[in-house]
Amino acid sequence: MDISSLKSQLSEHGQEHVLKFWDSLTEAQKQTLYKELSSINVAQVGEYFKNAQATLQAASEKIDDLLEPVPKELCGSVTRTSVDTLQKYETEGLKQISNGKVAMLLLAGGQGTRLGVSYPKGMYNVGLPSGKTLYQLQAERILAVEKLAEKATGSKGVIPWYIMTSEHTKEPTEDFFSKHNHFGLKPENVMLFEQNQLPALTLEGKLILTNKAKVALSPDGNGGLYKALKSSNVLKDLEHRGIEFIHVYCVDNILVKMADPVFIGFCIQKGANCGAKVVEKSFPTEAVGVVCKVDGQYQVVEYSEITQKTAEKRNPDGRLTFNAGNICNHFFTLDFLRDVSLNHEHELKHHVAKKKIPYVDDDGTEHKPSKPNGIKMEKFVFDVFQFATDSNFAVWEVIREDEFSPLKNADEAGKDTPTTCRTALCSLHSRYLSAAGAKLLRADGSPYPDSLSQPNGTDGTGDGNSPNDIPICEISPLVSYAGEGLESVAKDQTFTTPVMLELSSDGSVNTSQPKST
Known part of the structure; x- marks a missing residue:
């Protein structure tokens, strides 16, 4: 370790403070810090900071x-x-x-x-x-x-x-x-x-x-x-x-x-x-x-x-x-x-x-x-x-x-959460099935609103389609990439939610009713 050269370089750019604990470090810590500091181009970082400040302004x-x-x-x-x-x-x-x-x-x-x-x-x-x-x-x-x-x-x-x-x-x-x-x-x-x-x-x-x-x-x-x-x-x-x-x-x-x-x-x-x-x-x-x-x-x-x-x-x-x-x-x-x-x-x-x-x-x-x-x-x-x-x-x-439904926050945030993502995907897949000619029913046998066939309201802001009213429905991408090819398993069929379509090992489509999430 050429600590003298490193100190000189850091000092030249006003960053020598990062070595203030040097003498109290163990040998292993010195090796780690030296390697880390040696990998940083402090002159370049200083230039980045200057330009970033201008960008911020x-x-x-x-x-x-x-x-x-x-x-x-x-x-x-x-x-x-x-x-x-x-x-x-x-x-x-x-x-x-x-x-x-x-x-x-x-x-x-x-x-x-x-x-x-x-x-x-x-x-x-x-x-x-x-x-x-x-x-x-x-x-x-x-x-x-x-x-x-x-x-x-x-x-x-x-x-x-x-x-x-x-x-x-x-x-x-x-x-x-x-x-x-x-x-x-x-x-x-x-x-x-x-x-x-x-x-x-x-x-x-x-x-x-x-x-x-x-x-x-x-x-x-x-x-x-x-x-x-x-x-x-x-x-x-x-x-x-x-x-x-x-x-x-x-x-x-x-x-x-x-x-x-x-x-x-x-x-x-x-x-x-x-x-x-x-x-x-x-x-x-x-x-x-x-x-x-x-x-x-x-x-x-x-x-x-x-x-x-x-x-x-x-x-x-x-x-x-x-x-x-x-x-x-x-x-x-x-x-x-x-x-x-x-x-x-x-x-x-x-x-x-x-x-x-x-x-x-x-x-x-x-x-x-x-x-x-x-x-x-x-x-x-x-x-x-x-x-x-x-x-x-x-x-x-x-x-x-x-x-587009991004996952960014925990559910407490209310937006871009696991719940909103899950709801968005289930809503999309419900619409895929509906477009393929299927009818979706709740567990009690009642139908879902017709508005579920339209791409809106999945965030609870439109036509009564709150997350709690979206069918729990999932279609494996291996069954359908974007809603295509579902007619053979969905046309004139009735599905009671929750419903999941998966591809079986023999290439057929398996329809199951998993536990509700």
């Missing part, structure tokens, strides 16, 4: 005059597109899947802290009748869409699954997949890689010690993807496999359509190398980022960055002018990802989040603060939209109740 300024909605010609919508055109998009997507040109890339660096658990979100079970976790649902959807593509084209393609973890989630995620035999996927097609970390800083830009021998570190945000792609072998693996199109998403959306062939086909036929899947904002001031144009560049603008007057602007048809709600669900070509990762990653700005960060005081006493005492810096995955142009950017609007 800019974010506090309203940018209404610079905003434009995404041009109509770059947008598409599942509800305003003809059945024939939707079929063309789907056919294109399934063709690319069967040709082995499509990969999934999962952003899974976060822990389930707000859920009240210490393990990765993907391992969470929201209480479905099957007890399946988010990871299992997503793995089975990959298998399902591969089969759809093979059925449509006669050619079997593989969708490799790349999972970006963090230091805290990589090992438990690896163990979880191994324990469950990768949920039917081949291990060589499930690849984990780790995002980088950045030090947490005080509000004055100083490194924080969480204890005498440990610097406070945190993942560098889902926008750390591009640096991680460059530092890992993922880009090379994508190239080696002949992948051309990558579908990127966040782990917490229980309704995510893996390798969505319609979305992929839409982006390809638009000639896009960068695309965003969005949902229509529920109301003007909904706390969701909006995909739009700012001073000529595409980006996601947070709701706090625009005034209420701008948020309430409407088009002649009555729809909100800025209504493209971001759901962190994106399409990229490999060429675009490669260019961003190798040539533009350094241009992405760090965003600042004020956090409560455990620290050790000058006396060596450890504290867990009750209010924010520092900042974490991170990049956002969608900040690369700025590198897209009018000729290669696309936005695809989907129905929220069909495709």
